[in-house]
Amino acid sequence: MERIRKNVQEMSGYVPGEQPRNPDVIKLNTNENPYPATASIQELLAEISPEQLAKYPDPVCGELRTLLAERHGVGSARILVGNGSDEILALCLRAFVERDGVVGYFDPSYSLYPVLARIEGVRVKPVDLAEGFQWAMPEDYQASLFYLTYPNAPTGIAYDRERIRSFCGRFEGVVLIDEAYVDFAEMDCMDLAREYDNVLVARTFSKSYSLAGIRLGYVVGPSELIGALYKVKDSYNVSMLTQRIGLAALRDEACMRANVKKVVATRDRIIRELRARAFEVTESQANFLWVRPTKGSAESLFSQLKSRNIYIRYFPGPKTGEWLRISIGTDAQMDALLRMVDELTAIG
Amino acid sequence: MERIRKNVQEMSGYVPGEQPRNPDVIKLNTNENPYPATASIQELLAEISPEQLAKYPDPVCGELRTLLAERHGVGSARILVGNGSDEILALCLRAFVERDGVVGYFDPSYSLYPVLARIEGVRVKPVDLAEGFQWAMPEDYQASLFYLTYPNAPTGIAYDRERIRSFCGRFEGVVLIDEAYVDFAEMDCMDLAREYDNVLVARTFSKSYSLAGIRLGYVVGPSELIGALYKVKDSYNVSMLTQRIGLAALRDEACMRANVKKVVATRDRIIRELRARAFEVTESQANFLWVRPTKGSAESLFSQLKSRNIYIRYFPGPKTGEWLRISIGTDAQMDALLRMVDELTAIG
Numbered sequence: 001m002e003r004i005r006k007n008v009q010e011m012s013g014y015v016p017g018e019q020p021r022n023p024d025v026i027k028l029n030t031n032e033n034p035y036p037a038t039a040s041i042q043e044l045l046a047e048i049s050p051e052q053l054a055k056y057p058d059p060v061c062g063e064l065r066t067l068l069a070e071r072h073g074v075g076s077a078r079i080l081v082g083n084g085s086d087e088i089l090a091l092c093l094r095a096f097v098e099r100d101g102v103v104g105y106f107d108p109s110y111s112l113y114p115v116l117a118r119i120e121g122v123r124v125k126p127v128d129l130a131e132g133f134q135w136a137m138p139e140d141y142q143a144s145l146f147y148l149t150y151p152n153a154p155t156g157i158a159y160d161r162e163r164i165r166s167f168c169g170r171f172e173g174v175v176l177i178d179e180a181y182v183d184f185a186e187m188d189c190m191d192l193a194r195e196y197d198n199v200l201v202a203r204t205f206s207k208s209y210s211l212a213g214i215r216l217g218y219v220v221g222p223s224e225l226i227g228a229l230y231k232v233k234d235s236y237n238v239s240m241l242t243q244r245i246g247l248a249a250l251r252d253e254a255c256m257r258a259n260v261k262k263v264v265a266t267r268d269r270i271i272r273e274l275r276a277r278a279f280e281v282t283e284s285q286a287n288f289l290w291v292r293p294t295k296g297s298a299e300s301l302f303s304q305l306k307s308r309n310i311y312i313r314y315f316p317g318p319k320t321g322e323w324l325r326i327s328i329g330t331d332a333q334m335d336a337l338l339r340m341v342d343e344l345t346a347i348g
Numbered sequence: 349m350e351r352i353r354k355n356v357q358e359m360s361g362y363v364p365g366e367q368p369r370n371p372d373v374i375k376l377n378t379n380e381n382p383y384p385a386t387a388s389i390q391e392l393l394a395e396i397s398p399e400q401l402a403k404y405p406d407p408v409c410g411e412l413r414t415l416l417a418e419r420h421g422v423g424s425a426r427i428l429v430g431n432g433s434d435e436i437l438a439l440c441l442r443a444f445v446e447r448d449g450v451v452g453y454f455d456p457s458y459s460l461y462p463v464l465a466r467i468e469g470v471r472v473k474p475v476d477l478a479e480g481f482q483w484a485m486p487e488d489y490q491a492s493l494f495y496l497t498y499p500n501a502p503t504g505i506a507y508d509r510e511r512i513r514s515f516c517g518r519f520e521g522v523v524l525i526d527e528a529y530v531d532f533a534e535m536d537c538m539d540l541a542r543e544y545d546n547v548l549v550a551r552t553f554s555k556s557y558s559l560a561g562i563r564l565g566y567v568v569g570p571s572e573l574i575g576a577l578y579k580v581k582d583s584y585n586v587s588m589l590t591q592r593i594g595l596a597a598l599r600d601e602a603c604m605r606a607n608v609k610k611v612v613a614t615r616d617r618i619i620r621e622l623r624a625r626a627f628e629v630t631e632s633q634a635n636f637l638w639v640r641p642t643k644g645s646a647e648s649l650f651s652q653l654k655s656r657n658i659y660i661r662y663f664p665g666p667k668t669g670e671w672l673r674i675s676i677g678t679d680a681q682m683d684a685l686l687r688m689v690d691e692l693t694a695i696g
Contacts, residue, residue, distance in 0.1 A: 003492075003522050003546060004576040008443050013579035016407050027403070036398035045393040050384035053561040053593070055375070056554070059364050083431050083563075086582045094467060095356050099447055112583070119442060119580045144351075174351050198351060206404070213401040213588035215431075228352040231361040232467045234434045235460070240561035241589050245401070 007121040014115040017313055026336055028327040029311040031153075031181070031288050033210035035259040035330075038252035041245050048241065057240035060230070064243055067250050068218055072190055077223045080230060081246075083237045085180055085204040085217025086112065088229070092145055092200070092219075093120050095228040096174045101144035108133070108319045109149045110178065128319075133282060133290075135159040137167055144173045151185050154315065154325040156284025158185050168192055168199050174225060177201045181286035183208030183260050184267070193221045200225060207287055209249045209256050214242045263287050267328045273338055277345070288327045295345070298324045304344050310337055355469040362463040365661055374684055376675040377659040379501075379529070379636050381558035383607040383678075386600035389593050396589065405588035408578070412591055415598050416566055420538055425571045428578060429594075431585045433528055433552040433565030434460065436577070440493055440548070440567075441468050443576040444522045449492035456481070456667045457497045458526065476667075481630060481638075483507045485515055492521045499533050502663060502673040504632025506533045516544050522573060525549045529634035531556030531608050532615070541568045548573060555635055556608050557597045562590045611635050615676045621686055625693070637674045643693070646672045652692050658685055 002009075017030035061081035069076040082088040093116050097103055100122075105113040107126040117124045125143050130136035133155040148167075151158035168175050175192075179201055182188045193201040200221035206212035216238065219229065249256065271281050271289060280292040293301050302314035302324055313325040328334065350357075365378035409429035417424040430436040441464050445451055448470075453461040455474040465472045473491050478484035481503040496515075499506035516523050523540075527549055530536045541549040548569035554560035564586065567577065597604065619629050619637060628640040641649050650662035650672055661673040676682065 003444055003573065005443060005446050008576050008579055011579060014583050016404070016583040019404055019406060030404055032402050032404065034402070036402060039398060041398045041401065042396070045396050048390070048393050050387060050389045050558065053389065054380050054382070054384060054558040056364070056367055056378055056380065056560040057563070058367060083587075084582065084584060086584065090582060095353060096351055098353050099469065121447065210398065210402040212404040212584075215405070215584060215587045225351065228356050231356055231359060234432065234438060235362050235364040236432060236434065236560075236563060239431075239563040239587055239590055242587055 007118060011115070011118045014112050018311060020311065024309050026310045026329065026333045028329050028333065028337065029313045031207055031327045032212050033207060033259055033263065033287065034333065035210060035262060037210040037249050038255040040248045040252055044244055044248050053240065056236050057238060057243055059236050061238055061243055064246050067247060071250070072220055074194060074220060078226055079218055079220050080226050080233070081216070081218045081238055082233070084206065084215040085178070085202045087237060088202045088217050088219045089113070089147065089176065089178065090116050091229045091232055092174065092176050093117065093122070094232045097122050097144040104141070104143035104146040106149065106152065108154060108315070109147065110153050111315065113147045133157050135163050142172055146171065146173060146175050147178055148175055149178045150189055151181050151285040153181065153286065154288070154313070154320065155282050155290045156286040156288060157282055158187065158285040161187055161189065164189060165192060168196050171198065173198065175199045180204045181207055183256065184264055184287045185285035190220065197222045205246055205249060208260050210259060211245065211249060214245050216242050216246045263328050266331050266334055270328065270334050277341060288325050290323055290325055292323045298322050301344065305340060308340055310340055355466060359463070359466040362460050366659060368659060372657050374658045374677065374681045376677050376681065376685065377661045379555055379675045380560050381555060381607055381611065381635065382681065383558060383610060385558040385597050386603040388596045388600055392592055392596050401588065404584050405586060405591055407584050409586055409591055412594050415595060419598070420568055422542060422568060426574055427566055427568050428574050428581070429564070429566045429586055430581070432554065432563040433526070433550045435585060436550050436565050436567045437461070437495065437524065437526065438464050439577045439580055440522065440524050441465065441470070442580045445470050445492040451493050452489070452491035453495040454497065454500065456502060456663070457495065458501050459663065461495045481505055483511050490520055494519060494521060494523050495526055496523055497526045498537055499529050499633040501529065501634065502636070502661070502668065503630050503638045504634040504636060505630055506535065506633040509535055509537065512537060513540060516540050516547050519546065521546065523547045528552045529555055531604065532612055532635045533633035538568065545570045553594055553597060557604050558607060559593065559597060562593050564590050564594045611676050614679050614682055618676065618682050625689060635676045637676070638671055639674060640671045646670050649692065653688060656688055658688055
């Protein structure tokens, strides 16, 4: 008797970006925010006693949802909070895709999507992006669930909102708009989650709110779909501390906005700097860049930088193998990157 | 097009015990520990800065696993850490049960098991316990996965270990021994996870370690099975703070042991007190009691206590509806319960 499911035996797990513990590493590989979240978190944590940790957390994150509902102008029955937005992506598969159903996403986009489909043993139907990683959706495309990354990762490109709207209007399955990076973009798609009965928008505290360590994400959408997600989530999916810290972060939105502003300024400067150095760089609206070295291979630049303690991200494969993803760090970190790139170019 | 999966439409979600926020409530309904975890947690939290929360947590909980591996005398490849042991129970279904597979558990036991099966849309094959909630496993029973609760919830009964061992030896699927309450028991089954290639043992920090709020559990077993669980878990499933607090709790095992000792002493006293009051009470080896009022109905006692701000747990249904589950609180809380029971009995 085989004890491990066949599709699990055959799959490889998702490979997250490395989390080196060496403090000398300039870590530009997992799109974290280089600027800290609100200082009020420190006061909050100092007041926590072990007594408070003995009880189960609120299973439905009531306080957080009240604040999020206000922020987005929806009722709190239209919001579910998750253990990071990764949990929400997985829940959507469990709630909306029958075993003979199909999951869609753009190729390339977040490499976790096909892994989630694999875990559930359902078929994938990826959609190739057009030249330059641009929007390209066949007129008659259908699936049970489509993960639409806005702005897209790893390319940073924000698709035209009218195209997204028209797709949502004619698509018969559920559209999960994954807005992990949206606070760094000019626009967002939250209005679609309010208007359409098949559209959900997921957000995370990992990027703009500088809180990847606490695991907090949420999803907004029609209450019927949100209700189905509640049925399939773990009962106590979000820790009490994560809920409290999330509340503190939401109450100091100014801190998040100021951090985002700094990241965006650095991003736009580094785009210019890299283009001046013979790199092709997409129009990123996220907190990372998607760059193609026009001299030398992406993989070798990745390895050379890594051996010099600068970590960026390389995704092997025919669609992504000529490109590199570089998270936006502080100005000092990015300048160190540029200097190293210059040095490596000089060596040849 | 139906957007919500049929089995999800048809199911009701798991109903966790109520988490009232009213501080006047004597909360004996979700098996939390009335005594706090190690005070070192407070120091730890006071030293956390928002900077530390910006990075993703260790996706595989390396430090925690090293300590747990030492504690249990296994290699750390034989341990996976989860967002509470509930996550681990769900992961087992995803890793070990094909779509046409079958999930087993004793009836009654943890009411989450059939909900997890329902979410995955797989068949259940519960095994009725014998008279007095005793072990009763058919000789030829097989399934893909069997959740074996030791000691059992909600009955508190610890089955004979030789029977468990012999079952594990002849069962062809995976046995997940759910030891959520085992620190309150006289024995445990960890040796079976070391010896058998089909046995996993799950533990949680929610009960004996007084840390339900942080969401931390783990599972020990053969590395092949543990490896499959790694493939299906969310990448960053355990928050950084949860990992740190778990480490602090493990390093002060004396604190946990002292708390457990107090709970066990109170438990054994209250068993005697309730039996003296014409309640049937099972031999609990957990931090809760399973009691049957021999005068009046369980449901009405539950409601009367609730209206007087004493929360215990009532599970409707033919197998459990005459019984009540009472978590062990402080001596003062339990005495308040006894007084109220006496008062209600006097009223009739």
